[in-house]
Amino acid sequence: MSAVEAGAGETGAVAGATYDARLEAFVGAVLQPRTPAQDPVNVPMIRHWVEAMELTDPVHLDVEAARATGREDVVAPAAMVQAWVMRGYAATVRPVAGGGRFAELVDLLGEGGYTSVVATDSDLELVRELVPGDHVSVEEVVESISPEKRTGLGAGRFVTTLKTYRDADGEVVATQRWRTLRFAPATPQEPAAPEEPAALRPRPATNRDNAFWFDAAREHRLVIQRCTGCGTLRHPPGPMCPQCRSLAWDTVTASGRATLYSWVVAHHPRHPAFDSPYVVVVVDLAEGTRLISNVVDLAPEDLEVGMPLELRWLDADPDLTLPVFGPVTQED
Amino acid sequence: MTAVGEVLPPQDVPLTRTMIVATAIASRDYQDVHHDPDLAAARGSRDIFMNILTSNALAERYVRDWAGPAARVRRIRIRLGVPNHPGDTMTLTGEVASVDGPQVEVAVRGENSLGTHLSGSVTVEVPEEQA
Numbered sequence: 001m002s003a004v005e006a007g008a009g010e011t012g013a014v015a016g017a018t019y020d021a022r023l024e025a026f027v028g029a030v031l032q033p034r035t036p037a038q039d040p041v042n043v044p045m046i047r048h049w050v051e052a053m054e055l056t057d058p059v060h061l062d063v064e065a066a067r068a069t070g071r072e073d074v075v076a077p078a079a080m081v082q083a084w085v086m087r088g089y090a091a092t093v094r095p096v097a098g099g100g101r102f103a104e105l106v107d108l109l110g111e112g113g114y115t116s117v118v119a120t121d122s123d124l125e126l127v128r129e130l131v132p133g134d135h136v137s138v139e140e141v142v143e144s145i146s147p148e149k150r151t152g153l154g155a156g157r158f159v160t161t162l163k164t165y166r167d168a169d170g171e172v173v174a175t176q177r178w179r180t181l182r183f184a185p186a187t188p189q190e191p192a193a194p195e196e197p198a199a200l201r202p203r204p205a206t207n208r209d210n211a212f213w214f215d216a217a218r219e220h221r222l223v224i225q226r227c228t229g230c231g232t233l234r235h236p237p238g239p240m241c242p243q244c245r246s247l248a249w250d251t252v253t254a255s256g257r258a259t260l261y262s263w264v265v266a267h268h269p270r271h272p273a274f275d276s277p278y279v280v281v282v283v284d285l286a287e288g289t290r291l292i293s294n295v296v297d298l299a300p301e302d303l304e305v306g307m308p309l310e311l312r313w314l315d316a317d318p319d320l321t322l323p324v325f326g327p328v329t330q331e332d
Numbered sequence: 333m334t335a336v337g338e339v340l341p342p343q344d345v346p347l348t349r350t351m352i353v354a355t356a357i358a359s360r361d362y363q364d365v366h367h368d369p370d371l372a373a374a375r376g377s378r379d380i381f382m383n384i385l386t387s388n389a390l391a392e393r394y395v396r397d398w399a400g401p402a403a404r405v406r407r408i409r410i411r412l413g414v415p416n417h418p419g420d421t422m423t424l425t426g427e428v429a430s431v432d433g434p435q436v437e438v439a440v441r442g443e444n445s446l447g448t449h450l451s452g453s454v455t456v457e458v459p460e461e462q463a
Binding site for chain 2: 048055066069070080116
């Protein structure tokens with residue numbers, strides 16, 4: 001950054017801009033002014049490409065074959081247009097300091113944590129074929145920079161540019177819309193951003209009428225509310241017996257034996273505390289009440305209505321323990 | 333006579349480590365993720381992977397092999413999906429998507445064991461008598 005820019009930053013004109021606005025300022029920017037290829041289109045580099053790509057089309061190296069198709073000379077493979085203007089080994093391993101707007105954009109993306117890059121889209125349109133002696137140049141302009149997206153590789157931003165390839169006379173020979181993902185790699189070996197706590201399961205809405213049930217669960221006891229007026233068991237917990245309207249109740253401890261009444265496999269919406277897809281079940285407890293729960297150690301394809309299940313305990317976090325159900329491991 | 337819906341014969345591309353490195357170098361792409369497994373891993377990849385210039389080149393090759401030497405490539409449009417890692421095989425498939433005079437657009441797909449590596453199309457201009 002030059003002294004002038006640093007001064008502007010101190011007044012707040014730059015430093016005050018949000019990160020997104022600073023990125024947005026790059027839209028329309030010339031990342032790379034028209035830069036000629038190190039070498040003109042030439043047969044040795046075409047041969048290297050043809051061999052590595054295992055091309056069999058003779059028009060790239062055999063002048064007679066090329067002429068037989070109406071061409072005046074051999075032609076470079078179309079996809080090779082991008083290769084002519086690559087910066088080469090030396091500039092890759094020892095980038096020139098102060099590399100202009102492109103370096104500034106890379107630095108700014110790095111500041112946001114987007115240190116890695118993969119190409120995601122290329123749309124290359126060829127105006128004419130290139131022949132030995134053509135001297136190609138390229139100019140690259142930013143078309144758009146996306147908001148942060150979550151991707152399989154990590155959080156990142158898509159940067160779309162337009163590369164315009166010209167010949168020595170300035171005539172456009174090809175254009176390429178080029179999209180890369182600049183991302184923060186989601187790998188354990190990267191120095192961690194401050195450790196994110198694991199996502200917690202949603203909290204149950206507890207109140208004076210149902211807290212006993214969750215309190216018992218924390219002690220690994222599956223209880224069922226029982227009306228002390230008429231003896232009817234009920235779940236979910238509530239203040240009044242739906243049979244006799246008594247407000248008096250106690251609990252019984254369930255045996256943990258159950259059968260599968262029904263289930264669904266939840267794929268969406270995803271929640272970070274759940275490994276999707278997961279199975280939500282309704283089970284009939286041996287005591288007669290039903291319970292909504294999850295299954296463990298059973299794949300969706302293993303489930304069958306009426307199958308016996310057995311109580312397990314899920315200690316989800318220090319404040320939450322829930323009954324779940326798995327396959328029966330031993331017969332009574 | 334080329335017609336929409338014509339299916340190209342599939343082409344298997346064995347992805348050797350040497351091939352992935354050789355094609356990156358032939359395209360003058362010296363990014364470490366295309367030749368250095370340790371640095372590729374440090375950048376979040378399980379191994380080195382093919383560069384996009386090579387994906388473009390293979391899509392072009394596939395359609396040229398079908399269209400013949402007189403065809404001129406007008407457009408190569410691809411979207412990259414899963415990476416092409418060493419040891420895998422990419423299978424290219426294609427189908428004529430549109431024919432407009434001498435311009436033939438072939439929809440192309442490259443699948444490997446992880447899923448779709450590339451999808452898009454290659455448009456070639458073929459001599460009138462061939463179209």
